[in-house]
Amino acid sequence: MERRDFVSNLSMVLALACAGGLAACSKSSSDAPDPGNGGGGGNNAKLTADLGSELLNTGSFKIGGGVILIRIAAGNTASSFAALSSTCTHQGCTVATFNSSSNLIECNAPCGHGSRYTTTGAVQTGPATNPLTKMTIAISGNTLTVS
Numbered sequence: 405m406e407r408r409d410f411v412s413n414l415s416m417v418l419a420l421a422c423a424g425g426l427a428a429c430s431k432s433s434s435d436a437p438d439p440g441n442g443g444g445g446g447n448n449a450k451l452t453a454d455l456g457s458e459l460l461n462t463g464s465f466k467i468g469g470g471v472i473l474i475r476i477a478a479g480n481t482a483s484s485f486a487a488l489s490s491t492c493t494h495q496g497c498t499v500a501t502f503n504s505s506s507n508l509i510e511c512n513a514p515c516g517h518g519s520r521y522t523t524t525g526a527v528q529t530g531p532a533t534n535p536l537t538k539m540t541i542a543i544s545g546n547t548l549t550v551s
C-alpha cells in the first residue's frame with residue numbers, strides 16, 4: 405500500500421468513526437421522552453412522571469402534554485397528586501406555574517391574565533369562571549401516568 409492510499413484509507417476510517425459517534429450521541433438524546441407531548445407511557449398517556457426522580461417534594465409540579473401535575477402530599481398514591489388540564493378556561497393559554505406558597509395554579513403573563521386555580525381545579529381568582537378539567541392518575545411502581 406502506498407503512502408497516499410494509506411492516508412486516504414485512514415481519513416475514511418476517521419470520518420466513519422466520527423459519524424458513528426455523532427449518531428450515537430443524537431440517538432441517546434432523542435430516546436428521552438418528550439415532555440412536550442406527554443413523555444409516553446401508553447396510548448392514552450398525556451403525561452408521565454418517574455417518581456424515583458421527579459416530583460419528590462410537596463409543591464413540586466410538572467407541565468406537559470396539556471396537563472399540570474402537582475405533588476400535593478407525601479407518598480406515592482394517586483391522592484398524593486393533582487392532575488388537571490393545563491389549558492386555562494379563560495382564553496386557552498397554558499397555565500404558567502404552581503405557586504407552592506399560595507397553593508394556587510397561576511395563569512400569568514405573557515399570555516395569561518391572572519386567573520388562579522386551586523389544586524382541585526376550582527377558580528380562586530378570575531377572569532376565568534370555569535374550573536380546570538381533572539385528569540386521571542394511575543401509578544405503577546415508580547411510574548405515574550396521567551390520562
Ligand code: FES
Binds near residue numbers: 530
Ligand atoms: S388565559 Fe388564563 S387568565 Fe386569561
